[in-house]
Amino acid sequence: MDDSQTANSSQQNQPLDGNRKISIIIPVINEAEHIKSTLATTKPSKNVEIIVVDGGSSDGTVEIIDNLGFAVKVIMANPGRAVQMNIGALAATGDILLFLHADTRLPPGFDAMIRQAIIETSGIVAGAFTLKIDAELTSLRLVEKGVKWRSHFWQMPYGDQGIFLEREVFQAVGGFPELPIMEDFELIRNLKRQGTIITLPAPVVTSARRWLKKGVWQTTLINQVVIVAYLIGVSPEHIRSWYRRGKV
Numbered sequence: 572m573d574d575s576q577t578a579n580s581s582q583q584n585q586p587l588d589g590n591r592k593i594s595i596i597i598p599v600i601n602e603a604e605h606i607k608s609t610l611a612t613t614k615p616s617k618n619v620e621i622i623v624v625d626g627g628s629s630d631g632t633v634e635i636i637d638n639l640g641f642a643v644k645v646i647m648a649n650p651g652r653a654v655q656m657n658i659g660a661l662a663a664t665g666d667i668l669l670f671l672h673a674d675t676r677l678p679p680g681f682d683a684m685i686r687q688a689i690i691e692t693s694g695i696v697a698g699a700f701t702l703k704i705d706a707e708l709t710s711l712r713l714v715e716k717g718v719k720w721r722s723h724f725w726q727m728p729y730g731d732q733g734i735f736l737e738r739e740v741f742q743a744v745g746g747f748p749e750l751p752i753m754e755d756f757e758l759i760r761n762l763k764r765q766g767t768i769i770t771l772p773a774p775v776v777t778s779a780r781r782w783l784k785k786g787v788w789q790t791t792l793i794n795q796v797v798i799v800a801y802l803i804g805v806s807p808e809h810i811r812s813w814y815r816r817g818k819v
Contacts, residue, residue, distance in 0.1 A: 592618045592664065592667070593618065594621075594659075594663035595613055595621045596622050596656055596660060596663060596669065596671065597609070597621070597622070597672070597673055598652045598672075598673070599624065599626065599632055599655075600628055600650055601632060605778060606623070606635055608676060609671070609674065609676055610636070610643065612676040613677060616682040617682055617683075619682055621642070621643045622643075622644045622663060623643055623644070623645050624646045624648050624655035624656065626651065627650055644662065646658060652730075653748060656670055656747050656754075657747050660738070663738065665738065667685060668738050669735040670730060670733070671775075672733075676776045677775055678774060685735050685771075688771060692767065692769055693767075694766045695768075696736060696767060697759070697762045698734075698768060698770065698771060699728030699734050699769075700771050701715075701722070701770055701773065701775070702731060702732050702777060703775065705777065705778055706782070711787060714782070717791075718732070722770040726759075726767065726769075728759065728768065730755035744758070744765065750807040751807050751811040752801075752807050753807055753810070756798065797814065
């Protein structure tokens with residue numbers, strides 16, 4: 572084998588762009604209870620920057636971040652998850668964006684998993700993780716199975732699963748629609764028109780708080796009503812208002 576063949580063989584055996592920078596973008600408002608444990612799961616990692624976009628916390632969230640002992644870029648923004656995530660994406664310097672909820676913890680080795688998925692999956696435009704909910708209830712195991720089915724067969728992961736994609740793809744679809752609700756749903760619908768959305772087998776672990784607050788089955792029903800209302804044309808503003816007042 573000559574030198575050029577040896578070089579080509581060596582290149583083929585190395586992961587392409589294996590060190591591409593990942594920017595983790597976390598929108599927060601009053602997340603003092605969860606933000607420390609969430610940020611702890613971003614370490615150890617390689618070539619990763621962390622951007623927290625605060626929408627006006629008054630519970631010490633920012634102070635907790637400042638005292639963590641490792642670098643986190645904190646940006647202040649108007650409240651609104653879509654607005655905050657778009658601002659975070661504008662400030663990001665990574666080639667890959669990972670949008671993470673403040674109460675969702677990443678699996679060990681998440682950075683290598685994301686890079687490998689983007690490099691090796693043909694036609695991929697985005698991905699997410701499998702969902703695990705942090706409470707020992709049988710009903711929540713059923714919810715997890717439903718989410719897994721939806722993510723794999725419909726290619727419709729939601730924001731609490733940690734959505735990741737290349738920055739160029741995010742920019743090409745216009746980022747998150749700046750809606751008061753359903754911003755992740757609409758982003759994924761836009762991405763599905765461009766290619767494949769995968770779900771990695773490793774789980775993120777998200778807080779059970781929203782299921783426990785109103786009850787597992789009531790919360791699940793509310794989520795389905797919200798989706799149907801959105802799909803039949805009810806304005807996101809009305810849906811958000813109903814959601815806040817507990818009417819859906």
